[in-house]
Amino acid sequence: MASTSKKWVLGIVVLAFVVPLLKPIFPDAISDYRLFLVSTMIIASIAVLGLNLLTGFNGQFSLGHGAFYAVGAYTAAVLMDQLSVPYWATIPAAAIVCFIVGYLFGLPALKLEGHYLALATFALALAVPQILKYKWLEGLTGGVQGIVLNKPEVPFGLPLSEDQWLYYFCLVVMVILFWAAANMLNSRSGRAMMAIRDQYMAADTMGIDTALYKTVTFGISAAYTGIAGALSASAIAFVAPDSFNIFLSIKFLIGLVVGGIGSLTGSVIGGIFYVLVDNSAQALSQFVKNDLGLPFDLSAYTVFGVLLIAIIYLMPMGIAGGLFMAWRKIRGAR
Amino acid sequence: MAALLEVSGLKAFYGQTQSLYDVGFEIPTGGITTLLGANGAGKTTTLRAICNMVRTDGTVRFDGKNIRGMATEEIVRRRIAHVPEGRGTFTTLTVDENLRIAAYTRRDKQGVRDELDRVFTYFPRLKERIQQQAGTLSGGEQQMLAIARALMLKPRLMLLDEPSFGLAPLIVQEIFRILKRINEEEKVSILLVEQNAALALDLATHAYVLETGRVVMSGPSAVVKNDENVRKSYLGY
Amino acid sequence: MEQFLQQIASGLANGAIYACVALALVMIYVSTDHINFAQGEMAMFSTYLSWQLMTWGLSFWAAFIVAVALSFVMGVVIERLILRPLHNAPVLSIIVVFIGLLAIFNSVAGAIWSYLIKEFPSPFPKSSFGIAGVIGPHQLGVVVVTLVVLGLLFVFFRYTPLGLAMRAAAQNPQMARLVGVRVDWMLALGWGLASSIGAVAGIMVAHIVYLDPNMMAGILLYAFASALVGGISNPAGAVAGGFIVGVLENMVAYAGNQIEKATGIYIIGNGEKLTVALIIVIFVLTVKPAGLFGRVVVKRV
């Protein structure tokens, strides 16, 4: 089982690397626009993975991961804008800054459980845009206007378009991060993380330093989502405070719930899903208006909201988890 | 005398574990019946099963109608009052509120006032503490409040779970005297669960003995009292 | 000095709004242990309902009453339809459902009424109301209306049998069933009331913050802070917390203003209101989870 799924993952990764190279053969199917869309999906997957590490694998809730995404994005943007740091170097920088911020937020979070942690992080998410506009930071952050950046340039004179290069860059970062996460979860530390989630009463007596694990997990989780933020700053070449509102955190939550809480593959599916819905909102709205004749501007969030509730009712394990279970049942029945 | 409550084939479950197996008994109208048994025998569970506070199977007929599976509050509204284990009072509400809550569906304010006065004739101590928070009452007073509140429901059947628990012997006697009066004056039938078997058997007309979720013995309390096993296990002589 | 009084007065007006939303949150919390993250959006939706009714020709107060009544129904329906089946679900599921509701209300309001900011009328006569230089007519009106609503609620919970039943159901649902209280309906009723109170808050504040689908986000955060300051399971505390937080918020901004005037250094001002609320939330949660007043439960052991 483990080896077959490894083969699958390897296959998909290889495919992901090869497909853009086929552009000369299928110029329409593999457009730059589509690659860019896939890049944003990759970024979303990383962000959702960050949230999943915390909520899915460690049992701590967060409705405010948009905050860490914002910190990552702004760290990258400020470094590029003020210090002319190259875009690739902003990734580790964002990771470190977000780890620290996440770790620090994890300290008070130690005292909070369930609804209260959700409340604290929800409050954080609500306050983020305002914090980013703080007057003293204006010199760095550009206040309400935000910061306009340049898109990453294709290095070494490679024969790639900007979007193709961005795609490869994101893909490499994603592969590294997912590989690292998989390894971590398989290690002793990973098992300790999950033991804390499952509230083994023995977690403490097993010699696990629960407080340390929880805060460090908070830090790592924030770092992952922060890296996604940094990548997005490079990809969109723009950051502004109001794009980091509560709804960003809700998107991560949708990714988490759709993909499946506590699933690595699920994080990818969740990320892809919310970007897809977000991008089809226009089409969706058109459909509702023209084809169904309803006088609404249906937004992606209506779909998100309905799905969140529906999934809790129908597939508490998430779509990916649900399908996986169904698949296992079918295979088991044979 | 026709039976007010007929229980037959009653099973009860907590999650996957079964606590009652095929319990059956009858409570005659106007009588006092006691349910004896060791710790964990299923006495509390039986009372809870009657009020549908656990998952059950079987039949519970009250006044000829099967009430099993009805919502607890609907069963109570048919005038079965349950005084739960461990003094069930609303600790943050006052004595007055604790009593009035039991009459909250009633529209006749005068009737409720009369009812209150009558209840206070049984429990004059409560009247003195009418504005006190229930949580600050003494244990015995809380037990009295719980019984008084049950009375406010104008019950036809009262289920009492260890009313003597944790109380001094004098208070216990007082409470039992009151129970007897309630039975006689208010014509309330009573199902009494008690650890203090001697006292319970004195008060009751009928007795059932429960062991690990099954009725193992039943009869008029005078007969049960003289049974050798009962004497050894529950009366201690 | 006059400016200082003004700040206090407008703090009280804001505080009245926070108090209402905080009370709505607490009402749901005490009976279900759930924090309704969608409370603000529900209030926003109710406010749009009243706006819609006004554009259809109803007077302000008629629209107010109809919207508050509709909100009550909306709250009851949400509880019965969506939350009731989940009463045994894990916390995360409940939170996800609340966030789902939040997203639905926000986006549906945007879909129906668009995201364009709208003016919202004030029902209070400009000339005769208020104290010149200290409190404006609308602010005073807000305080009066919310105080009336809070007073009515107090009377309802304190002196009516139904209010008593609701309190009993919140305190001990099992026991409440044993005295014949239909606990499930009490919860639904609680939701309905919370939703109505939210509607009052929304309709009162819309003239100040203008009407748009995101109008309640900041207010919800302040309401959280208020509820926590008052002790999350203490209704009276939530109301007090609302006024405290409302005044505190303005005092902080005022102090920041004075400091900037005196020293030329900007530290804090109106732009940091939400941050102040965030700090209050986290501070209270971690340092004083029982709130300022705690909940005095007298218990004999």
Ligand SMILES: Nc1ncnc2c1ncn2[C@@H]1O[C@H](COP(=O)(O)OP(=O)(O)OP(=O)(O)O)[C@@H](O)[C@H]1O
């Ligand atoms: N909530 C519960 N969950 C699981 N099992 C339970 C629960 N309540 C009771 N039981 C089990 O059901 C059985 C009967 O319990 P019950 O409380 O009815 O006993 P009892 O006769 O009232 O005992 P006691 O005299 O100690 O009050 C016991 O084995 C008990 O462990």
Ligand SMILES: [Mg+2]
């Ligand atoms: Mg018992």
